[in-house]
Amino acid sequence: MNVIGNGFDLYHGLPSSYYYFGCYLIKNDPEFYEKIGRMYELNHLKMVGPSIAHHYDYVVENIFWSDFERHLSKVDEYFVVDTSVDDLDLEYPDPVEIELEHDKNADQLKKKFAKWVRDTLDFESNYSLIKERLLNSSDLDLSNEDYFLQFNYTHSLQKLYGIEDDKIYYVHGECLGDDGGELIVGHGNDSRIQEIKAVIEKLDEKYDFTQSSYNRINEYRCLLSYIHKLRKDVEGCKMGCSYFYDVIEGEVENINLYGLSLGEVDIPYLVQIRHRWPNAKWTFSYYSDSSMERINDVAKNSLNLDEGEYGMFKFAHTLSRDVCSEIVSIRGIDEYPGV
Template structure:
C-alpha cells in the first residue's frame, strides 16, 4: 500500500481507519487540528448538532407561542357547509409526491438552458426554496453590464452614422436580455411538462381524520390528488391556479410583483447612470434593454388580481365560511391577495376560526407574519402539526 493510501488514525466513534498522509499534509499546511473522527462520523455529528439546534429553536418558539394547539377532532366537528379547506403543496408532499421546487430543478440537467439562466441570474440566495418569489430577484445589473460587449460584437454604430443598423441595435439588446427570454419562453413549458409527471408514492391517507369530503376546497396544487386519494367531489374543489388535466389553460405561477426593489419607478433608470455610456446610442440601448426587463417582471408576475376578478362568484360563495383549515400551504406573500379576498367577502370576520398546519419552526414564523398582515387575532388561530 502506498504512503498516500496508508491510514494514520482510527476513528474514536466507529474505530474505522482513516486519514492519509496527503490529508495530514493538507491539515498541517492549513494549521488545522488533526481530526478524531472519520468523515462519516463527523458528518453524522454535524447533522445531529444541526437537528438539535432546530429542535431547541422549535421548543423556544412553542414555549412562547401565542397560538393554541388544535386537536384533529375539532376540525371534523364543524358543519361541513361552513368549512373551507385551503390546500398547498405540503399536501402533495405528505402523500409522497415529489413536488418541491427542488424536484423541479432536478428534473432538468445542469446544462439545461432554463436552469442555467435561473441559477446564473437570480440573485436570491436559495432560489429553489421560494422559487416563485425568487423570479422577482433577477440580477438585471449583470445583464445590463454586458450591453457594451454586445455592441462591440454586433458592431453597433452611432445613430447618426450612415452605417447605423437598427437590426444590429436590437440584436445587441436582445442578446444581453436573452436570459429573460429563455425564462419567459421555457418556464411555462418545462413546468407543465414536469407537473404532468407527478404521482403519489404512498398509499396511506394521513389526513383522513382531518378532511371532511363534503366541505369546500381551494386547491393551490395543479394535481387532482384530493379527488383520487380522498374522493373529494370535483365540484367542491376550486383549482385556483388551474389544473394539469385542463390542457387549454396555462398553469399559473409567479412572483408577487412587489418583491423586487427595481420594479418600482421608471425602467429607464435601471442604474444606467452607473454604467459606461459611450454615446447617445449606448444610452438608448440601455433604455431599450430596461423596457425588456420591465416586460420580464410583468410577464413572470402572478396575476392574482386577474384570478380574483375572473372568480368573483366563487370568492363570494365563501361569505358564510366559519372555519378555514389550511393544510400544507406556505402562506407565501405571493398568495396573500387570495386570503385577503376570502376575508373581505366574509360576513362574520371576528368569529372565523383558522386551523393552520405546521411542520417546522419557520412555518410558525410565517403563520405569525400572516396573522399580523391580514389582521387575524391570535385567539382565532389554532395550529396542528403534520
C-alpha cells in the same frame, strides 16, 4: 372551507418541492438550467477534483429553489444589461431595434414548469402508491361537503379523496392536457418592478439619440418585461376566487389551511377570505415548530385575528419521505446535491 398549499402534496409524498424542478431542468435541459444559474447568480456547478484535472458536476442551490417563486424577481440585472448591442461592435449612427434572448426566457421557464408538473407529479401511478402506502395511516378527513381553494396544480384532492371538481377552485391553474395546462407561476415583488421603471425613467430623461443610449434603455425594458412576465397577477386571481366564493351557499364557519407557506404573495388571498367570512374560525397547519411564529404573525397582524379566533395543528406524516423516495425511483427522477 379548506385552503390547500404545496405542503399538502408534500405530506402525501409527491416530489413537489422546487428542488425537484431544479433536478428536472438539469436532466432534461441542462443548457437552460445553466442559463438560469447565470441569470440568478446561482451555484449551479461545482468543481470536482484537483485544479489541474478537474471537472464540474451540477448542483442545486437550496436557498433559491426552496423559495423559487419569490426569487424569480431577483434576476441579475447586469447579466441582462451587459449583453448590450454595444458588445457586438455595431456602428449604425441611429438607434436600432434589438431583441434580447432574456426577454423570451420567462415564457420558456413557465412552459418547462408546466411540463415538470405533468411529467413528474400528476400521475395515476403516483396516486395509487400513495393510497397503498400512506392513506390508511393518515387521519386526514376530507369530504365533498366542503369547498377547496387549491393553490397546487395537481389532482391530489380528486384522486386521493374523491373530491368533485365543482368543489375545487384552482387559484393558479390546473394541470391539464399535453402541455400541462395554463399554469400561473411567478413572484409578487411589485417593488422590484417599480425600481426598474424608475431606472428607465431616468435613462429616458438623459436620452441623447445615440445608439448606445437607446440600447441601454432597451436593455432595461427587456429586463422589466422579463420580470413582469413572471409576476403573478394577484388581483386577477382574486377575482376568480371571488366568483368561486359566490357559489358557496351559507356561512363558512371554519377556514382550514393545509400546507400553505404563508408567503407574502399568499396574504392577499387570505385577507380576501377574512373579509368575506369575518366570523369564521381559522386553523393553520404547521410542519415544524419554527413555522408557528410566522402563523402568529400572519394571524394577528395580517388577518387581525384574536387568539380565540384561530388555532394550529401539526401536519406531517412519518411515511412522507419514504413514499417520495419510491415515487422518485419509479419516475426515474435524478437527484443532485444541494448546496
